Amino acid sequence: xxxxxxxxxxFLICCFFISTTSIxxxxxxxxxxxxxxTEEELVSFSDSDDIFEIGENNDKGSSGLGxxxxxxxxxxxxxxxxxTKKRSELTLDVKGLxxxxxxxxxxxxxKRYWPNDSQQSEEISNIEVDRAFVQxxxxxxxxxxxxxxxxxxxxxxxxxxxxxxxxxVTEPSVESQWLINTTRYWDNSKLSFYYNHNPDITKINNIxxxxxxxxxxxxxxxxxxxxxxxSVYLARLVPNSALKDIANGNSYAQPYQLxxxxxNQSVGGYLIKYDFAYKxxxxxxxxxxxxxxxxxxxxxxxxxxxxxxxxxxxxxxNYLLDYYSDFLTPGLTQDVSTSRHNLSYSIGVNxxxxxxxxxxxxxxxxxxxxxxxLISTGIDWDIDDNWSSLIKGTRVTASSxxxxxxxxxxxxxxxxxxxxx
Numbered sequence: 001x002x003x004x005x006x007x008x009x010x011f012l013i014c015c016f017f018i019s020t021t022s023i024x025x026x027x028x029x030x031x032x033x034x035x036x037x038t039e040e041e042l043v044s045f046s047d048s049d050d051i052f053e054i055g056e057n058n059d060k061g062s063s064g065l066g067x068x069x070x071x072x073x074x075x076x077x078x079x080x081x082x083x084t085k086k087r088s089e090l091t092l093d094v095k096g097l098x099x100x101x102x103x104x105x106x107x108x109x110x111k112r113y114w115p116n117d118s119q120q121s122e123e124i125s126n127i128e129v130d131r132a133f134v135q136x137x138x139x140x141x142x143x144x145x146x147x148x149x150x151x152x153x154x155x156x157x158x159x160x161x162x163x164x165x166x167x168x169v170t171e172p173s174v175e176s177q178w179l180i181n182t183t184r185y186w187d188n189s190k191l192s193f194y195y196n197h198n199p200d201i202t203k204i205n206n207i208x209x210x211x212x213x214x215x216x217x218x219x220x221x222x223x224x225x226x227x228x229x230x231s232v233y234l235a236r237l238v239p240n241s242a243l244k245d246i247a248n249g250n251s252y253a254q255p256y257q258l259x260x261x262x263x264n265q266s267v268g269g270y271l272i273k274y275d276f277a278y279k280x281x282x283x284x285x286x287x288x289x290x291x292x293x294x295x296x297x298x299x300x301x302x303x304x305x306x307x308x309x310x311x312x313x314x315x316x317x318n319y320l321l322d323y324y325s326d327f328l329t330p331g332l333t334q335d336v337s338t339s340r341h342n343l344s345y346s347i348g349v350n351x352x353x354x355x356x357x358x359x360x361x362x363x364x365x366x367x368x369x370x371x372x373x374l375i376s377t378g379i380d381w382d383i384d385d386n387w388s389s390l391i392k393g394t395r396v397t398a399s400s401x402x403x404x405x406x407x408x409x410x411x412x413x414x415x416x417x418x419x420x421x
């Protein structure tokens with residue numbers, strides 16, 4: 001654990017213990033393979049950026065201690081059903097009120113990797129701080145500091161949801177970071193500013209990362225009108241994943257600028273969500289060097305809920321304003337040509353069975369002319385107040401001559417059993 005991380009962790013622990021009030025999901029794909037390109041991520045998940053908003057009656061504001069014991073397995077049907085993941089996790093989740101209109105959360109997970117787990121070749125066990133923050137609020141202001149995630153944009157994994165690193169492609173989840181965020185509230189609007197001194201960057205195995213010392217910051221204005229919710233964004237960001245420089249074999253994660261807009265509105269029984277982003281000074285590969293480019297990204301999502309069933313459809317687009325015919329995208333096994341315009345989509349549905357303890361879901365995603373296609377389906381079962389379980393199947397097909405070729409015929413079945421104290 002880095003020194004500044006340790007100091008921040010100790011500070012947050014102290015804040016919890018001085019309170020006058022007594023304060024009583026893993027990437028399947030990350031364990032086996034790491035993907036280098038951030039250009040073609042499928043989906044992601046992110047938390048709200050305001051956990052404890054003023055005037056909001058939120059269950060997250062209640063004090064308490066939660067304990068969860070999980071056992072997770074993953075098997076590969078393509079390889080005689082051999083086990084690829086076998087681990088046990090103990091998660092402690094503390095949340096509660098602090099003096100001076102404060103609130104805090106702390107979540108720590110201890111992991112034990114068993115012999116059949118692919119991760120055990122690197123480590124037998126570890127301890128991770130998943131979330132650790134304090135927040136203080138007044139009538140018009142709030143400030144939040146610690147390790148958490150910030151949710152930007154209306155579309156998960158869309159053009160503006162780019163602050164938090166994503167663990168994997170086939171089963172993505174979000175990595176929290178050490179951040180500070182302050183917000184000013186008005187009747188129908190709010191203005192927030194966040195700063196990250198040392199952003200997390202997903203490195204490429206066995207490739208040197210040059211210059212990872214940049215900070216990032218962003219400004220967000222939210223306001224309501226007669227149609228729905230609107231947001232405007234201005235940011236200096238650091239890429240979540242390093243980009244390989246094909247010419248010299250090193251990798252970089254140099255800052256770029258973002259100007260964005262997002263909105264949502266309800267039409268009939270549908271919720272329509274929009275994201276638009278102009279990104280400048282992005283790096284891209286030509287055979288002899290990395291060059292700066294500008295890109296326009298947009299996304300549109302449509303959600304439809306009827307009783308317990310929810311349908312969702314998302315379409316995302318990337319268009320390179322600066323383009324050369326010899327542009328290359330680094331892949332796991334080969335470098336491939338880059339298209340000027342790329343589209344990706346996902347469609348999903350989830351519902352409950354007649355017994356509300358059971359939930360099922362299906363998700364299908366595709367990237368750019370069928371370069372990669374993913375389908376997953378799962379069932380969640382809330383057995384009782386303490387026990388829960390899930391089973392999930394994932395299959396990926398990919399073109400043999402494109403950047404995702406190593407994922408072709410990827411299949412996994414994941415099983416999880418949880419006990420909540």
